[in-house]
Amino acid sequence: MSDLLSHADVTARTDARHWRVLLHTIHASFRTETFSRGFLLAQRITIAAEAVQHHPDLHLTYGRLRVALTSHDVHGVSERDVALAAVISHIADELGIESEVPVLGITEIAVDALDIPAVLPFWRAVFAYRDDPGSTPALEDPAGIGPSIWFQQMDAPRPQRNRIHLDVTVPHDVAEQRVADAIDAGGHVVSDQRAPSFWVLADAEGNEVCVSTWQARD
Structure with missing residues (x-):
């Protein structure tokens, strides 16, 4: 061990x-x-x-x-x-x-769901993925190439915001520049309350992505 x-x-x-x-x-x-x-x-x-x-x-x-x-x-x-x-x-x-x-960076697909056991099998089947033993509930590409998919529990419906978003995990020392570049490219900050763990950003039409680091997670 x-x-x-x-x-x-x-x-x-x-x-x-x-x-x-x-x-x-x-x-x-x-x-x-x-x-x-x-x-x-x-x-x-x-x-x-x-x-x-x-x-x-x-x-x-x-x-x-x-x-x-x-x-x-x-x-x-x-x-x-x-x-x-x-x-x-x-x-x-x-x-x-x-x-x-x-x-360097890793992309994940995040799915917000009210009933995770009901939706997870669909994503497992459509991607031909398998359960990720190191992160539950989550799915991984058996080939180790595609982005992993993780599921976040929702307490109530949220029709005003997208329920599937991308997480981009980047080196901790390039995160702020990555956020700044995204803003310069027409995006905006939805929330930075959890930074430097993650920033929630959105494009001009409100589609969200999280820029994440390892910091404030240990």
Whole structure:
């Protein structure tokens, strides 16, 4: 069994050039410029992960390798993740590959419901998702690619506002700029009472999105 670390502790102990806490995981995005350099980085990470028997999620595209680390036994970040993150940072430095923190983020679909057990099976079926064991009630993509779906209990009908919205979890040190950019692009703040945990924003027609961070959640 791993020891669960707080988000603040993880943030303090990982390389700030590369890693950020997002939804109980730590993420890095490495700008590899070419597919072959990304494959080389992924190969080196795979060898290091096999050596310690702790495996990250890798998403390789042209010019970029996204890395996510978490310990599924504690549904969060543990010492094993912090240690492997340090090794991955060292590998990237050896290869001369830089990271790009501002592009990091995770999108979730949030469904407000009066009767969650009645609506959850519909979303499970239409997305071909499965129950998320680390977050209840919630659904996850078995392939680990699509956004997760979580359900928020409503106490009364709310016809005046949309009941499905997006949550965008971003690095804590880019959140305020992300909010400012959204406002400059025609949006407005619905509520900042829970910031920096999350800001509720809306577009010009009132469609809402939450910009979230790990802060004020531990």
